[in-house]
Amino acid sequence: MAILQISEPGQSPLPHQFKKVIGIDLGTTNSLVATVSHDGSREGEFAAVINDAEGRAMLPSVVHYASDGADFVGHQALALAAEDPYNTLASFKRLMGRSIDDIDDLQQFNVVEHNAANEQGDAAAIIRLATAAGDITPLEASAEILSSLLATAQVRLGGSIEGAVITVPAYFDDA
Numbered sequence: 001m002a003i004l005q006i007s008e009p010g011q012s013p014l015p016h017q018f019k020k021v022i023g024i025d026l027g028t029t030n031s032l033v034a035t036v037s038h039d040g041s042r043e044g045e046f047a048a049v050i051n052d053a054e055g056r057a058m059l060p061s062v063v064h065y066a067s068d069g070a071d072f073v074g075h076q077a078l079a080l081a082a083e084d085p086y087n088t089l090a091s092f093k094r095l096m097g098r099s100i101d102d103i104d105d106l107q108q109f110n111v112v113e114h115n116a117a118n119e120q121g122d123a124a125a126i127i128r129l130a131t132a133a134g135d136i137t138p139l140e141a142s143a144e145i146l147s148s149l150l151a152t153a154q155v156r157l158g159g160s161i162e163g164a165v166i167t168v169p170a171y172f173d174d175a
Contacts, residue, residue: 021163024152028093030058038067063144064088065133073148087132095138
């Protein structure tokens, strides 16, 4: 995929340099990573999902925090969910950017309330989820999913990634 940098005429040293760029769909249930492949011509560019080492395109948006400090993401975490649901987080993306007061149904989560000052200086209840590894925010759990997808892309594309676009659902608000 070509990333264009806008410059004054004649000032751009490499006007159409190709870089390794990925797109990530961070989903509530499953996530995936893709890139734009090309055959050298502008007409030959196409989106391509990047499969993991086992050939799977979808990564379950699930994270397991073990008592020994190990983190498991995706398929491994999903496999551990039945035997250790307390330390396995799923569907946590719905909680990102929200306070405890914003969520109607928290029963499926091991929620720990944490108070912090928001931008207006008011105390806001930040959602933290209890696990064997300690209290985890939905943002921290999402970072585990993103890290796993990035690692897959780096292995499959052969090197470091120079840019990424991450989806944001249309229903997200200013929270």
